[in-house]
Amino acid sequence: MVLLGYNGSGKSSTGNTILGKSAFGCKRSLTSVIREGDVAGRHITVVDTPGRRRNYHTKYTPRLYKDELVLSPSHCPPGPHVFLLVIRVDVSFTEVYRRAVEQHIAYLGADVWDHIIVLFTFGDWLRDTSIELFIESEGEALQWIIDKCGNRYHVFNNKNKDDDNQMTELLEKIEVMVAGNKGCCFERNNQNLQEVKNRRMKVKERANQMRGEVQERNELRHSTSGFEKDYLFGKRLEDAKLNILRSVTECSYGTHAFILVLSVESSFAEEEKSGLEKIMEPLGENVWKHTLVVFAVGDELGDTPIELFIASEGDALQWLIEKCGKKYHVLNNKNWGDGSQVTELLEKIEEMVAENRECLYELDEETLERVQRIVAIPIKRAQSMDDPLYLAEECSPSSGISSAYVSKRSQEGPEERHFMSSSKRSSGVESLGSIPDFD
Structure with a gap:
């Protein structure tokens, strides 16, 4: 499974809740973090993608982040069965954020929506309010996301990590979605994926060359003064x-x-x-x-x-x-x-x-x-x-x-x-x- 969401949405905590251990830290990264574990008799690979500010337009998104989105499905071959779009319930979901989500998810292709479940975090904030009432009260922006995902959503209380029921219910919803997709996992366009991999290989070569030049300059400075x-x-x-x-x-x-x-x-x-x-x-x-x-x-x-x-x-x-x-x-x-x-x-x-x-x-x-x-x-x-x-x-x-x-x-x-x-x-x-x- 692949975790999607903005900085502070609770992605890393969600990954820890899913795996039942502290697998993901709070340190930010521009590259995906991959962890594995056994959950309810299943071996699960969890990919935590880099976060962005919640209202960032793709125009201002670094290329490294965009490429990481494209590469994220390749970290769980042959492909992920589910993408969890992590959204906090204690932060208003605006139209600006909806557009940012739509634009960034577009890098994965139009078919990805068939494999997405919205995962609401900080569920304890809702107290006695049902998630359905919350979605309705938030307005058209959030309702558009829910509709786009085929009305698939789940709520996590990340503070209550010992509650096995919330994880069991999530796995059941994932199984229902996978069955609806005829058991198929998400498959990325191979041509686009290869283009990104080729670009990343050239980028790493260039980055290594730059680091070598910087190191050479540092050694020269230390040796001459x-x-x-x-x-x-x-x-x-x-x-x-x-x-x-x-x-x-x-x-x-x-x-x-x-x-x-x-x-x-x-x-x-x-x-x-x-x-x-x-x-x-x-x-x-x-x-x-x-x-x-x-x-x-x-x-x-x-x-x-x-x-x-x-x-x-x-x-x-x-x-x-x-x-x-x-x-x-x-x-x-x-x-x-x-x-x-x-x-x-x-x-x-x-x-x-x-x-x-x-x-x-x-x-x-x-x-x-x-x-x-x-x-x-x-x-x-x-x-x-x-x-x-x-x-x-x-x-x-x-x-x-x-x-x-x-x-x-x-x-x-x-x-x-x-x-x-x-x-x-x-x-x-x-x-x-x-x-x-x-x-």
């Missing part, structure tokens, strides 16, 4: 360009690095590439030598190497990584107390600065004068390389893509290295919070 996605399109594009230019002028003593922040939760396609090129264009081609990509929300990767994610996303993201000289870093935003990941980022920035012969990034005189006329910001040229690093961010609090810049502070400031802290926020410009110093 935001704007939102909406800003990429339409009228807001010009505002984004101006904000980026203004950010650079606010680096009073020059810019050492631009930090381009992407989220691993969202795809980076040709559309984003085109918008990003337009935003970076006023900074000139030289800016890419000073740019490093930081992948945020790294905890969503789980055990998936960032190189596999990059390689699977396609030409647009690989173009960006190549454009930045293959300089990238991953941050686990949930583990913000881990100073080592910030230290590693600063080391990569310092390595990039060294490769640029410690030259600061500067705008040409014509662009400087134009920006100064528009925003009326006093501009100082770069002066010293002996000042500590500062980092400020150009983004919106809800940004999916943002940029940052690293600069030096004047010699009047303290000598230690740290990030700039400021409460200033204007026209999409904000500063990162203070982070402790590191030796």
